[in-house]
Structures are given as structure tokens and as C-alpha cells.
Amino acid sequence: MEIHIITDGKQPVGELTKRILMIHEEADYIHIREKKKSASEIMEIVSILISNGVSKSKLVINDRLDVALVNQLPNIHLPGHSFSVGKVRELEPSLRIGRSVHSLSEALESEKDGADYLLFGHVFETNSKANLTPRGIKQLAEICQSVQIPVIAIGGIVPNTISKLPGVNVSGIAVMSYVIASEDPHHALLEIKDSLSKGGFDEKTF
């Protein structure tokens, strides 16, 4: 089971990088998702993380393909308001390209477009999507059965909800506020990993 940590866009560069440095060794991927930050701020985040030992292979840049290319980072994640998978693949075939999807049809289309993995959500209730009905475990399971590429679940993933995941053929989970906005991000991530372990999930499945 892969663990993706997603930044929440709410913290200044110094605080955010401090928090990421607390947890990077325990995470498989760290998504830099900072919609309101400038290119130079995201460049600074990447620079601080790499110079402090974070593996380039763990960093996933959300939307800002240019930041990924300038820093020769191997992973890009495309939200719905970003580039199409095809355009990015054409420019840089070797990139690992993820895509956010919110339905089975979007999932099938993104797989066809050549995405390397999908991020589907939000699965459970979450404060960051407080006014929207969660899409639920049933649709998650349906998508996992319908595509060949890995599906990562996002939205309301906390120790309590992880207990609902066994039986769903999900390849990973993505966690935002529970870890990155926690008073103790490292402890929060260990709680997540403990719940995964209790659920019978391996550390990493692909």
C-alpha cells in the first residue's frame, strides 16, 4: 500500500518544508500541491527539500509541470484544471503522470490517455470538501476493478476510515490535512501506518 502525503496549500514555505522533513522517510510520495504559491516559492520548497535529503523520486509536483522539468523531477500530478495527460506525455515521455478523477468515466478516459496512476476521491467525508457528498467506497471499488493502472484513494483517509478499505483493491492512500496540518505530523503518519498494518495491508504493493 503506497502512502501519498499531499500538502494543503495553507502553510508558508518554512513551516511546510519543516513538516515535510519530519515525515518524508515514512512516505512513498510527497505531493507539492500549492495552488496559491508562485513558481519561485515552489522552486524554493523543492530546493530546501532536496538539499535536506528528500529523494527526488518521492516528490510529485501538482500542476506546475515547469517546476518538475526545471528540477528534473520524475513525477507530475495533473488536477482537472491542468494539462491533459497526452500533452504532457508528448513533451516528456519518461515522466510518471498521475491524474485526479472523480468518476468511473473519468477514470477510464484517463487510463486511455496514458495516465500512470489515478487519484480518486473524495472517498470519505472531509473538512476540505465539507459541502460535497463523499463518493464512497463502492465507487472506489468499482474503479479499482475497472482499470489496470493503480488507483490511490483520497479524501477523509484517517485511521478510522482505513478500516473500511480491506477488500477494496486500492493501490494506495493519499492523506492531506490529517498528517500535514497535524500538531505532530510524524506521529499522525505513524498512526496511519499502524491502521494500514492492522488492516492487513503491506507496506508497499507496487
Added chain:
Amino acid sequence: MEIHIITDGKQPVGELTKRILMIHEEADYIHIREKKKSASEIMEIVSILISNGVSKSKLVINDRLDVALVNQLPNIHLPGHSFSVGKVRELEPSLRIGRSVHSLSEALESEKDGADYLLFGHVFETNSKANLTPRGIKQLAEICQSVQIPVIAIGGIVPNTISKLPGVNVSGIAVMSYVIASEDPHHALLEIKDSLSKGGFDEKTF
């Protein structure tokens, strides 16, 4: 004298592209400077403009290097919150790279970093920088004399202020709201060109 038209970030995709299509033939460069628009919206703007006959060589993408690369556009403009000239040059040596500067020291540094041209301002009073003192024609002239690369003046460039430019060795002017937010963008641009002509400026000096 080059004429750069800069978008003002205030118009939806449809209205903005309609306005650009009214004036593109009269302009040397059109800067797509849409800080609040998503990558997919900027991609849509570029797509509409190109499919309606706007020359790729006239389009300058502000900040979003990835949009320039994906569309194989030849020009990028870097505001202060964007990438360094050096990083962009390293990734894509053939790009024409512009840089916004606000002082002589920034101008000299950007020239040293390898910028192809500079955008200096704001030169005159302008509503878009209402609370800031304009940097004035004297500093503009000083910069034009101090660097070898072209300097484009921005900020409060309207028919009245253009009359103050003769004698200053400026390579071009950049106009935002006077043209793009005008009720009649084409007429506004013709007024600008008429004032340049009266000032003794050639259509294009480099």
C-alpha cells in the same frame, strides 16, 4: 519601436481572446499574463488564438513556462516571482526570455543572467499600480544606456505619455489596460501607434 500588448487578467477566456483577435495584427507581441487562470484555461486561450491565425512568434507566455513548452511557443516572460533566467535557459536554450525589472541593479543582473530583453516599469502613473510612485523617465533612460539588450517600457503608456519618450533609447513599449480593457481595443491601439509615429518612432527598430 516594438509594441507589446499585455493582458490584464480580468477577462474570461472568450472575451479576452475576442479582444486579442481584434488587435494581434497591429501588435509585435502579445503577452498572456493571466495569473489567476488555470493551466487549462491558458492552454485554451493559446489554442483559440493559434487556430484563429495569431502567429506563435507573437505570443509571449507570462510565468507559465510549461504552457510555452507544451505549445512549442518561442517566447517566455519571467516576472519577479517566477523562475530565474538561468534555470529556463538551461532547460530550453532556444527560448526568447524576457525579464521584468524595477531598478538599474536588477536590469544589470538580468542582463548578466542572459535575459534577451527587459521590461522596466512602471514608468508613468497607472491605475494598475495606483499606490506606487512611478519610476519615471530618468531611470528608464539610465537603464537603456546601461544595458546592451532591448528595454521595453511599461506602466502608464498612453498617447499622452508617449510624447515624453523621444530621446530615450527605449526599444519598445508595453501597454496593458489602455488597449485590452478599452471599449474599442483596435482603435486604442491605432491611437498608440499614431502617437508613436508623431514622436518619430519607426514601426519596429529591432
